[in-house]
Amino acid sequence: MTERRPSSERRIEILEAALTIFVKKGYSEARMDDIVQEIGLSKGALYHHFQSKRDLFIALIEHWMDQFSPIERGGLMRAKPSREIILHIAKFTAKLFKRNPNWFLVEPEIWAFANRDKEIKEMASHLYASVLNEFEVLIKRGIEYGEFRDVNEAMIAMSIMTSLHGMIWFALFKPSDFSLEEYVDLNMELILDGIAVQD
Amino acid sequence: MTERRPSSERRIEILEAALTIFVKKGYSEARMDDIVQEIGLSKGALYHHFQSKRDLFIALIEHWMDQFSPIERGGLMRAKPSREIILHIAKFTAKLFKRNPNWFLVEPEIWAFANRDKEIKEMASHLYASVLNEFEVLIKRGIEYGEFRDVNEAMIAMSIMTSLHGMIWFALFKPSDFSLEEYVDLNMELILDGIAVQD
DNA sequence: TATTACATACCGACCAGTCGGTATGTATGC
DNA sequence: GCATACATACCGACTGGTCGGTATGTAATA
Numbered sequence: 126m127t128e129r130r131p132s133s134e135r136r137i138e139i140l141e142a143a144l145t146i147f148v149k150k151g152y153s154e155a156r157m158d159d160i161v162q163e164i165g166l167s168k169g170a171l172y173h174h175f176q177s178k179r180d181l182f183i184a185l186i187e188h189w190m191d192q193f194s195p196i197e198r199g200g201l202m203r204a205k206p207s208r209e210i211i212l213h214i215a216k217f218t219a220k221l222f223k224r225n226p227n228w229f230l231v232e233p234e235i236w237a238f239a240n241r242d243k244e245i246k247e248m249a250s251h252l253y254a255s256v257l258n259e260f261e262v263l264i265k266r267g268i269e270y271g272e273f274r275d276v277n278e279a280m281i282a283m284s285i286m287t288s289l290h291g292m293i294w295f296a297l298f299k300p301s302d303f304s305l306e307e308y309v310d311l312n313m314e315l316i317l318d319g320i321a322v323q324d
Numbered sequence: 325m326t327e328r329r330p331s332s333e334r335r336i337e338i339l340e341a342a343l344t345i346f347v348k349k350g351y352s353e354a355r356m357d358d359i360v361q362e363i364g365l366s367k368g369a370l371y372h373h374f375q376s377k378r379d380l381f382i383a384l385i386e387h388w389m390d391q392f393s394p395i396e397r398g399g400l401m402r403a404k405p406s407r408e409i410i411l412h413i414a415k416f417t418a419k420l421f422k423r424n425p426n427w428f429l430v431e432p433e434i435w436a437f438a439n440r441d442k443e444i445k446e447m448a449s450h451l452y453a454s455v456l457n458e459f460e461v462l463i464k465r466g467i468e469y470g471e472f473r474d475v476n477e478a479m480i481a482m483s484i485m486t487s488l489h490g491m492i493w494f495a496l497f498k499p500s501d502f503s504l505e506e507y508v509d510l511n512m513e514l515i516l517d518g519i520a521v522q523d
Numbered sequence: 524t525a526t527t528a529c530a531t532a533c534c535g536a537c538c539a540g541t542c543g544g545t546a547t548g549t550a551t552g553c
Numbered sequence: 554g555c556a557t558a559c560a561t562a563c564c565g566a567c568t569g570g571t572c573g574g575t576a577t578g579t580a581a582t583a
Binding site for chain 3: 326328329330331334365366367368369372373
């Protein structure tokens with residue numbers, strides 16, 4: 126029998142295995158047995174910690190959102206210009222991605238699920254709204270301080286977010302012509318220069 | 325019994341029903357019976373036209389790629405500056421999207437499948453490569469004619485593509501603050517102005 | 524009449540979830 | 554120290570519904 130562990134630890138271990146399997150096979154093709162096998166646990170144990178497959182997936186999404194919450198708090202450096210903060214967030218995101226691409230590769234899976242499950246759609250919407258809001262605030266701030274032109278902040282925020290989303294495509298189809306960092310840097314500068322006040 | 329039809333017509337009808345169902349439920353949750361029911365056909369009929377579920381999905385991807393091939397040929401207007409051609413393609417894509425968002429909403433499903441199926445991954449890679457290539461050629465041309473700065477055309481091409489991909493996010497989470505057209509226009513202008521030669 | 528386009532009834536592998544049970548804590552009373 | 558009682562963590566054989574796929578038959582068409 127496997128070594129006993131407190132529920133809090135075991136749950137995280139299971140969530141990490143689930144992430145691996147869900148990314149590799151997709152939610153529907155992923156077998157509860159696969160997840161359990163990944164860490165040498167039994168099915169009974171899994172169902173001791175999670176009620177159902179869907180329940181496990183929801184817990185994974187919550188865990189996933191936690192990974193990205195540092196972004197929301199990424200503005201310790203309030204004194205700096207918005208441009209630098211945004212660039213910092215972008216670099217931070219790229220670093221997160223390098224460390225564990227799986228955290229990004231689940232996203233299409235979450236989208237797919239959100240498309241047929243209201244509760245999950247609302248969870249995802251909530252996260253995106255808060256990320257978008259963070260960028261909007263930064264841009265609005267930049268406009269007020271004369272750093273940016275008077276642009277539509279909601280739209281620019283979305284441009285930034287979809288640019289960062291481009292990383293997922295990057296991970297899937299791995300173009301070899303250039304690096305992820307180059308891509309993110311260039312994209313961000315393109316947007317930020319584009320909305321900067323001309324001198 | 326349903327009215328008989330030549331195979332070529334029926335196949336397309338089935339593919340369209342499959343698109344609807346695959347988008348609504350996702351590949352794995354989609355039932356062959358769902359697809360058949362959508363057009364009042366029988367399961368036997370479906371398996372007369374397609375060998376398997378996977379075969380049907382592959383045929384759908386091929387059909388899907390056909391929808392986007394006009395983009396590849398979108399350069400009838402060779403005389404015009406690259407900027408205008410790219411803007412034209414973007415508007416064309418947005419129009420395609422408006423007409424039938426499902427053609428875009430299957431994409432995550434295709435990504436997910438590509439992640440666990442080599443053949444499909446290669447099909448998708450091929451399409452993306454050709455789309456990227458088209459943009460690269462346009463940008464390179466723009467650079468040669470002194471329209472654009474000497475940028476990395478591969479990366480800019482990817483920026484354009486991921487911007488257009490942003491439409492999928494748009495379809496899923498429907499932000500109400502602004503329209504799809506506004507979003508696409510702004511994004512394209514941001515990129516194109518960003519790489520334009522300053523005057 | 525041969526072929527194509529369909530319908531219907533059926534098969535069986537597969538897998539999420541169940542359940543009876545075991546093993547390892549840990550708290551309480553004596 | 555050591556029962557007793559209860560809780561938590563874990564095991565794995567089993568099942569029942571589901572659904573991709575098939576076998577077989579029939580009507581239309583060429």
